Amino acid sequence: MYRGWSMRLVGRVGIALAWVGASFAVVVFAGLPVYVFPKTDKPRTVDAVFLLGPINTWNLRLGERYVEAGLASTLVLSTPTETGRGACTRTYVICFRPDPSTTQGEAQEFARLAEIHSWDSALVVTTTAHITxxxxxMSRCFSGELLMVSYWxxxxxxxxxxxxxxxTxxxxxxxxxxxx
Known part of the structure; x- marks a missing residue:
């Protein structure tokens, strides 16, 4: 009797582990096109390049390269922290602290700036996992053309x-x- 009970328990634990493993695999594979290999766009001429915060060496340099290459005349930086605020003194840079300090807050403020400056297009730079x-x-707040690029x-x-x-x-x- 004890042996039959323990075998059933082992069988149930095995099934439970199989379900957990299968669920984990589904989440990982479902997340690949969303987080690891999201749809990105080829950079081209836009009204503004927008770097979602926080700003770091990698994304700041990429944004600056896009402006230097003539893809936009304005670089917009979301600077929820002090990091990157040194770039805010440049004439072609507009900085803001999002309120709330979330992606939604960043999108809201960018849309406000776009209305003020009559921007109809933007190249948005963020991490690969954040693109989607x-x-x-951004598309909820900004009705213009959005190009999304990532820095790895x-x-x-x-x-x-x-x-x-x-x-998630x-x-x-x-x-x-x-x-x-």
Missing amino acids: RARML SQYDISEWIHQYLYQ GAFFKAWLHPDC
């Missing part, structure tokens, strides 16, 4: 796990609050 959600949020972040496995969890949770939040 940023595109969704050197993520290790723990950071990829963090990004999957964080971005942030997607749910964005779906619950579908306004700009």
Whole structure:
């Protein structure tokens, strides 16, 4: 009797582990086109290049290169922290601190600036894992043409796990609050 019970328990644990493993695989593979290989656009001439915060050496340099190459005359920086604020003194740079300090806050402020400056197009730069959600949020607030490009972040496995969890949770939040 004891042996039959233990065999059933082992069988149930095995099935449960198989379900957990299969669920994990589904999440990982479903996330690949959203977080790891999102749709990006080829950079071309736009009214403004917009760097979602926080600003770092990689994204700032990329944004500056786009402006220097003549793709836009304005570089917009979301600077929720002090990092990157040194670039705000340049004549072609517009900086702001998003309120709220979220991607939605960044999208709202960019849309306000776009209206003031009559921008009809933007090249938005963010991390690879953030592209899909940023595109969704930006398109809710900015009715102009959006081009989304990423700079590759050197993520290790723990950071990829963090990004999957964080971005998934942030997607749910964005779906619950579908306004700009």
